[in-house]
Amino acid sequence: MIQDVILDVKNKKIFFCFAYLCWILKYFLFFYLFYIFN
Numbered sequence: 001m002i003q004d005v006i007l008d009v010k011n012k013k014i015f016f017c018f019a020y021l022c023w024i025l026k027y028f029l030f031f032y033l034f035y036i037f038n
Helices: 002-036
Strands: none
Touching: none
């Protein structure tokens, strides 16, 4: 029971870290393109 909860928390952490990295990359690319075209 407790192990299932710990596994669920780990999966959520991995998911949120991945989503956060994607968000950072998206903004980085946006500013990079903005910088190039100006």
